Amino acid sequence: MSEAAGERISYRKAVRQAIREALERDPRVFLMGEDVGRYGGCFAVSKGLLAEFGEERIRDTPLSESAFVGAGIGAALGGMRPIVEIMTVNFSLLALDQIVNTAATLCHMSGGQFPVPLVIRMATGAGRQLAAQHSHSLEGWYAHVPGLRIVVPATVDDARGMLAPALECPDPVLIFEPASLYNMEGELTEAAGSADISSARIHRPGKDLTIVTYGASLWRSLEAAEALAKEGIDAEVIDLRSLRPLDDATILGSVARTRRVVIVDEGWRSGGISAEIAMRIVEQGFYELDAPITRVCSEEVPMPYPKHLEDAALPNPTRIVAAVLGLFADA
Amino acid sequence: MSQLPSRLGRERALQLLREMVRIRQFEARCAELYSAGKIRGFLHLYDGEEAVAVGVMQVLEPGDAVVATYREHGHAIARGIGMGPLMAELYGKRSGCSGGRGGSMHIFDAATRFYGGNAIVGGGLPLAVGLGLAEKMQQRKAVIACFFGEGAVAEGEFHESLNLATLWKLPVLFLCENNLYAMGTALARSESQRDLHLKAASYGLRSEVVAGMDVFTVEHAVRDAAAYARAGQGPVFLEIRTYRFRAHSMFDAQLYREKAEVDEWQQRGPIVTLRNWLEAAGLMTEQDFQRIQREADAEVQQAVEFAEGSEWEPVEDLARHVYAEARGP
Numbered sequence: 292m293s294e295a296a297g298e299r300i301s302y303r304k305a306v307r308q309a310i311r312e313a314l315e316r317d318p319r320v321f322l323m324g325e326d327v328g329r330y331g332g333c334f335a336v337s338k339g340l341l342a343e344f345g346e347e348r349i350r351d352t353p354l355s356e357s358a359f360v361g362a363g364i365g366a367a368l369g370g371m372r373p374i375v376e377i378m379t380v381n382f383s384l385l386a387l388d389q390i391v392n393t394a395a396t397l398c399h400m401s402g403g404q405f406p407v408p409l410v411i412r413m414a415t416g417a418g419r420q421l422a423a424q425h426s427h428s429l430e431g432w433y434a435h436v437p438g439l440r441i442v443v444p445a446t447v448d449d450a451r452g453m454l455a456p457a458l459e460c461p462d463p464v465l466i467f468e469p470a471s472l473y474n475m476e477g478e479l480t481e482a483a484g485s486a487d488i489s490s491a492r493i494h495r496p497g498k499d500l501t502i503v504t505y506g507a508s509l510w511r512s513l514e515a516a517e518a519l520a521k522e523g524i525d526a527e528v529i530d531l532r533s534l535r536p537l538d539d540a541t542i543l544g545s546v547a548r549t550r551r552v553v554i555v556d557e558g559w560r561s562g563g564i565s566a567e568i569a570m571r572i573v574e575q576g577f578y579e580l581d582a583p584i585t586r587v588c589s590e591e592v593p594m595p596y597p598k599h600l601e602d603a604a605l606p607n608p609t610r611i612v613a614a615v616l617g618l619f620a621d622a
Numbered sequence: 623m624s625q626l627p628s629r630l631g632r633e634r635a636l637q638l639l640r641e642m643v644r645i646r647q648f649e650a651r652c653a654e655l656y657s658a659g660k661i662r663g664f665l666h667l668y669d670g671e672e673a674v675a676v677g678v679m680q681v682l683e684p685g686d687a688v689v690a691t692y693r694e695h696g697h698a699i700a701r702g703i704g705m706g707p708l709m710a711e712l713y714g715k716r717s718g719c720s721g722g723r724g725g726s727m728h729i730f731d732a733a734t735r736f737y738g739g740n741a742i743v744g745g746g747l748p749l750a751v752g753l754g755l756a757e758k759m760q761q762r763k764a765v766i767a768c769f770f771g772e773g774a775v776a777e778g779e780f781h782e783s784l785n786l787a788t789l790w791k792l793p794v795l796f797l798c799e800n801n802l803y804a805m806g807t808a809l810a811r812s813e814s815q816r817d818l819h820l821k822a823a824s825y826g827l828r829s830e831v832v833a834g835m836d837v838f839t840v841e842h843a844v845r846d847a848a849a850y851a852r853a854g855q856g857p858v859f860l861e862i863r864t865y866r867f868r869a870h871s872m873f874d875a876q877l878y879r880e881k882a883e884v885d886e887w888q889q890r891g892p893i894v895t896l897r898n899w900l901e902a903a904g905l906m907t908e909q910d911f912q913r914i915q916r917e918a919d920a921e922v923q924q925a926v927e928f929a930e931g932s933e934w935e936p937v938e939d940l941a942r943h944v945y946a947e948a949r950g951p
Contacts, residue, residue: 321759353789355785358747358785361752362786365750365752366759368756369753370756370760371755388779393742400723400724400728400738400739401943402721402723403942405732462945
């Protein structure tokens with residue numbers, strides 16, 4: 292069932308294939324969450340896995356986010372390697388106690404005796420008209436918490452490749468899968484490659500400015516970069532991939548070359564991860580900058596339902612292009 | 623002491639008494655050390671509830687796991703964590719059983735499978751469910767002893783966890799230490815159903831009330847429950863009725879209960895009950911009891927000296943243990 296490099300595959304199928312291989316490779320691995328079994332996953336990610344692996348390892352849970360996330364922590368401590376699926380980041384708030392008070396603290400509180408090798412996957416972000424309780428981008432909140440590792444695969448390569456190293460990691464890893472990307476198709480560049488889960492990647496090299504982004508906004512930024520190329524502006528686009536740790540070296544290295552930065556984040560602006568990124572650039576690269584750092588974030592409203600308002604609330608290529616052109620207005 | 627099995631010998635009874643006295647003397651010293659500023663943070667003492675921890679730990683096998691609360695010195699001592707590393711933890715020293723990072727509320731010990739020391743009321747229950755799941759999925763036979771107070775019964779995690787453990791028939795002992803007060807809020811002021819075992823029973827698991835001032839009764843009930851869980855028949859809920867003699871924490875002025883009520887419970891305390899029974903049966907003298915106390919005091923004194931003599935963790939190590947240091951396979 293292994294895909295070959297160059298094969299086109301959906302993001303959804305890439306995640307499924309990663310889960311399948313993890314289950315095949317390690318008997319300690321199992322998948323647990325709401326509707327992951329008989330229903331096939333609320334986004335159909337785990338479709339077919341129940342038939343392949345059985346009820347013990349594809350484990351449907353009640354609607355008890357706190358209990359099954361906590362059970363994942365306990366199972367990890369007990370020698371298993373659980374993959375816990377939470378339907379969306381909004382629902383993960385029902386398990387916030389277990390994630391922040393337990394998963395993130397046990398290793399430290401126990402003086403290193405009890406690290407928690409747990410993987411939690413969840414959908415994040417907007418774009419499917421699911422309104423204000425299914426569409427938010429709260430991964431930046433989680434990135435605030437020491438003890439957690441936060442990754443956001445934006446490409447099929449990363450959807451396919453980030454799970455294995457997350458499972459090998461002795462610490463809790465939260466994988467945020469942008470819901471709007473599940474249907475996206477892409478070409479696998481590395482057949483079964485295990486991606487690293489702590490570094491950023493320059494997705495599109497360029498020399499005139501740096502766009503720092505992640506998740507679904509990577510594709511909006513790349514579209515903006517193409518439009519800018521027609522204006523004669525060569526944008527470099529960085530896919531952060533990991534929000535904790537943040538790969539300062541890749542960001543600062545790029546800024547040192549381009550001297551201009553736009554940060555594109557589907558999270559809200561106030562107190563968001565975009566503010567953290569900007570401040571790190573200021574702290575470590577202020578004198579490299581030829582223009583103020585600019586941000587394109589979601590509008591500060593709970594996500595509205597109608598398509599035109601949802602579109603207006605999200606970062607989009609037009610807004611990104613406008614932000615970039617603003618940086619060159621006085622150049 | 624009606625539950626005392628006839629085969630129980632004098633030595634066995636004295637051993638249980640000794641365990642309870644060890645906890646009582648340890649806690650007494652902790653209170654002094656808190657006043658002296660040696661121990662800081664929150665300190666929750668276990669006086670009055672010793673029969674629960676000691677009764678439970680008689681039953682557990684070395685491979686079994688324990689999930690405890692923030693009032694867990696008694697659980698830790700009865701489980702076999704040395705008083706030295708325990709006291710050093712309360713001091714915040716590097717030689718503490720959690721490396722000094724946890725303090726009184728966060729006692730951990732891998733050697734005895736002691737998973738905290740959880741200061742979020744109800745937070746340990748899902749963890750215990752997961753530990754039970756790991757046992758079951760790996761076809762191992764350990765049981766998980768999960769302690770929590772009656773205050774946790776009001777938390778959502780209690781309900782979610784009992785449901786999940788019963789649904790999956792996991793080997794978890796849900797041990798509710800019902801001491802009647804969630805900090806300062808009496809059970810009657812917070813629960814619509816005060817018979818907590820009835821509330822638990824609604825999830826379809828085995829659920830019983832246990833007289834928690836009698837160490838033999840506790841041990842007997844837990845032995846039955848553990849055998850049931852170990853045999854794969856599912857979780858058990860025990861509502862163990864007990865009482866906290868001291869304040870909730872060192873900051874508590876105890877405005878919410880009458881001294882007469884505390885006095886009345888103290889007369890039924892687990893240590894005095896067993897002591898009186900042993901003396902009445904001619905199995906122990908006043909001098910025997912004093913010797914047990916002296917031995918416990920000596921052990922506590924050694925623990926204090928160990929803690930005093932231990933080093934502070936260097937500040938350069940501050941960022942350690944946020945993430946695992948030994949990368950897993």
